[in-house]
Amino acid sequence: MTERKKLVAGNWKMNGLRADGLALAGELGRRMGSADASDKPRCAMLVCPPATLLASVAAMLAGSGIALGGQDCHPAPKGAFTGDLSAEMLADAGCSHVILGHSERRHGHGESDALVREKVAAARRAGLVPVVCVGETLEQRQAGAAWATVDAQLAASLPERAAEAGELIVAYEPVWAIGSGLAASLEDIAEMHAALRARLGAAVRILYGGSVNPGNAAAILALADVDGALVGGASLDAQAFWSIARSCP
Helix, strand or coil: CCCCCCEEEEECCCCCCHHHHHHHHHHHHHHHHHCCCCCCCCCEEEEECCHHHHHHHHHHHCCCCCEEEECCCECCCCCCCCCCCEHHHHHHCCCCEEEECCHHHHCCCCCCHHHHHHHHHHHHHCCCEEEEEECCCHHHHHCCCHHHHHHHHHHHHCCCCHHHHCCCEEEECCHHHCCCCCCCCHHHHHHHHHHHHHHHCCCCEEEEECCCCCCCHHHHHCCCCCCEEEECHHHHCHHHHHHHHHCCC
C-alpha cells in the first residue's frame, strides 16, 4: 500500500491583519522549532493565509517545516485580470500548495466545476499541489444524493488522469458542516472517504474538513481513509491548531 503521510492544513480564509498573521505564524514556527521529537506532530502541516500575508508568513515560517499555501488562483499565468493571482505568483511568494474549489468559492462566487478544473491544471503548471474541495449541501445529503454529488464534482473538477499524474489532495467538506459547529458523524465520514478512496486510488491524500476542532480531531483522524484535516476557524488559534495536528495517529 502507498504510504500517505497525514496532513493538517489551516485555511485562514479572510482573517488576519499583518500583526495577527505574523503572531500566529511565529507561534506555530516557535512550537515546531522548540518541541522535541516526542512532542512534534506526526503529520505534515500547511497554513493558507490571505494573499496579503503570504510573503510575510513565508519568511516567518522559513526553515520550520510548515508549508505555505494560497486560497485560490486564476487559471491564466498572467494577464489583465484585476484582483486575481496566478498560480505562478503564489509559487513566487513561497507557496507549495493551493486550495481550489472550496464551497465558499463554488457557492459564494459561482465557480463551476469546469473553472475549478482549469485552476487545478494551472496549479500543476506552476508546480503547486492542488487541494481540491468537494462536498454536498444538506439538501443533497437529505435527498440521498451525497455521493452522487461528490462523485460528479470530482469527475468535472479534475483534469483527466489527475490522480495518476502527480501530487493531488482532495478535501471532503460537507457544505453544511463548514463553520456551523456541526460535523458529520464518524460513520458518514468513513463511508464517504471509503468511496473517495475507491474512486481516487491509494496515492491521493483525502482530508476531511467541516468544523474540525481539538475535541473531535483525534476520532476523525483515526479513521482508515482520512489522511488529515482541512481546518477553518480552529486554525486561527495556535494552540487549537497545534492540538489538532498532534492528534494525528
